[in-house]
Amino acid sequence: MNRRLRGGLALAIVLAAGVPTAARAAEQPCAVLGSSAARCTAGQLADGTPYTFAKPARWNGAVLVDLDFAAGGLTSPLTASLLERGYAVGGTTRTISSWNIARAIDNQAEALGRFEAAFGRARYAIAEGRSMGGMVAAGVAQVYPGRFAAAIPMCGGLGGAVGQWNQKLDTVFTLKTLLFPDAALPVTGIPADVPGTQQQWLTAVASAQSSAAGKARIALAAAIGQLPGWGLTPDGSPTPVPADHDVDGVEQGMYLALAGGPLPYLGQAVSSRRTIEQLAGGNPSWNTGVDYARQLAEAAPEQRNAVRRLYERAGLDLPADLGRLAAAPRVPADPAAVRYLERGIVFTGELRIPVLTVNGTGDQISTVAQQQSYGSLARRTGTESRLRQTYVQTAGHCTYTTGEQQAAIDRMLTRLRTGHWPDTAPRTMNALSAAVDGVAGRYLSFVPPRFNRPYP
Template sequence: MGTRLTLLATAVILAAALPATAHAADSGTPCPGSATCVDGQLADGTPYTFAKPTRWNGAVLVDLDFAAGGLSSALTASLLRRGYAVGGTTRTITGWNIARAVDNQAAALGRFETAFGRARYAIAEGRSMGGMVAAGVAQVYPGRFDAAVPMCGGLGGAVGQWNQKLDTVFTLKTLLFRGTALPVTGIPADVPGTQQQWISAVTAAQATAAGQARIALAAAIGQLPGWGLAADGSTTAVPDTADGVEQGMFLALAGGPLPYLGQAVSSRRSIEQLAGGNPSWNTGVDYARQLTTAEPSQQNAVRRLYERAGLDLRADLGRLAAAPRVSADPAAVRYLERGIVFTGDLRIPVLTVNGTGDQISTVAQQHSYDALVRRAGNASLLRQTYVRTAGHCTYTTGEQQAAIDRMLTRLRTGRWPDTAPRTMNGLAAAADGGPGRYLPYTPPRFNRMYPAVGRPGCASRDARIGSETDVRPSMSERAGFTCGG
């Protein structure tokens, strides 16, 4: 680990030595009038952009995606008014190379400090993959960053997250589309065509009682929300009936502006190309057991819809148990492990934000991150918050501002301020005038926790990734995490 940190520090120094320009950036977006902007490229060609307000509070936010439109966002305007410097990179070069994206945040911070001087508080933050990267920064760069605010990030880690997505798609294929060419892994080059095939197939299944029952089962096993966005992006009401929950599951899978199946196809293709194979497996997975950990409303919906369709739920679970399993390519697993495996090793405070109806970064993944942090004895450094919202990263400006302001208070005082929903909603309303939607919430246990800590009866690593036995120790195993028994 010491060698890695030395190499990364050298890379940051070299990157900081490259020239930058202090002018309007962000694809031609003008620098806000009350700020000074700097932009340029990191050593690997990744663009970066920063804006520092005239009255700077000493805090700088570094975001994976800022240079791809951040200067024009309402959140940036709000942050600059409050004295924050804001900026970061894009994912255009790194994509699913998470390790490089994490390193780039430290390199970008170096560029900011070369231009403007050392920040008093450096905070990694971001949404979606940016949330995963921000949490990765907290683990890898506690000496360069002071805190992290990951929002709607895949905090089950890349390995766990893509195993969870495999569960959903595998269940759909096994129970609804067994005789078709719809791919579960090995996504072909025609990604748009494959996405449309999957979405069309699930949409057709939704028109039948049997299809609805099996869609509900697949979504419950994959821990998708039972609440979704309509096709026009509007938020539907939180459902309170079995039909409503199933409709929400369907919208999460194949409806709305960002369907789960679309992302499951496109990102898996990207990952398989980068990793040189399939990094996901379901060997040794008990899907009947996973169903028992779904939200109670989802379990109820599955039972009721199976009864209405005249289907035998136990028989379908038996078909899943008997279906040939998917084994991972060990080299591809190692690729995702090198990106980031969350171990719970925190040295700086982290405040997470997640929507309860997020279909991409499912809320159960927050449980995994919390469990690992507690296992490592670092619970005092973590606070997790939840927002009652459907869709991926669908927060208001005020809700995001509230989380960032709470973290700044934590850094200034050395103690956690109140992050209860009532307080967070008051801060959100003060920031943008709209009502906040923070709520008390306990996420379900993440089914595909990786590394698997404290889970009775989980299989050995050889069984989990397939029949290969000549596998170097994983990052999680080197860190001392093993399957609980």
């Protein structure tokens, strides 16, 4: 049996036995955006992690448990929408667990125990969250299928932490090798001055974007890393989705994914890698044996076309640059650091409860190709009937409307009540979304590219 599953079952037994009285917090009235009838419970888990839950006066028996809820969830429009529809909602924060994904997963089960100690047994406990919270929700589905009835991972890194960070290494390694070989820009071993390092990388890439050669190599790095071909401007506004043949539009989108918008890929690649390296005691990523020419060949067609055309326009030799990448000294991983990320979660695809994923096609942090990896594993294990994967045409990380999120949650509740999957086609999802907040839904039919750094 998987050791994460063994540990989860052990904790589940402890939780089922009851929460120590001293750790319980009584329910009490609370102020929630848009609701005056909710009651809340709050406190700290055994490791000091804060938790908060809100339950409506007319509870439908479902509770959503979210990694990040206690960090402002009571003022979220989604929380108001959920409470209005009868859901209880709550969860923890990542302030203590950070990139210790194993602890974050265990904390969701412990938090559910706190909720049930205050309000009684939930009929349907649903792990739900965004970003790292999406990865944790998928981890909860794998580790605690006996405690949770379902999971809704949104914009989560479902390639798993090891695969996700290997792919980020590929992108940054390509930029460094082809554009900044002599610059003091770290790929791994991120120094303590994270803001300074982020700014150095962003400034360097912005400078490269001003030349034809820089644009060509930026496009190559982004294609290798499977970044989206559209993004957000610095003020957070989405750029138009470029036509497949619009070389400049596709490249501009890839540049914005790397270095633009409120949460640029390079900024997160620096800050989170620093955190992970500190927790893991070394570098958990490697590119030994990676064939970057093959990765380019498997990139989205419009990105391959953009790279080829931009290289021609700049007068550069694409095969020569791919040869430089092939000949460049590789980055080895620290085996102990890899084991640290493995202990967090390695997705097996063995789904024992229903899972509904939501991912943006223009997400620069949790790239959409990772959804293909998760779905492929479920098909390999023969449990794909428990999985539905949906896609939203939106740029940026976790940029969903309230209605789009509520639609996914309502579909899952229907699945749990009936035992059968309801319609999750884009037309239906968009109608449900618009009925919530009057904003047109953006669900669409989409087939993600094959994730190029699956692990194991």
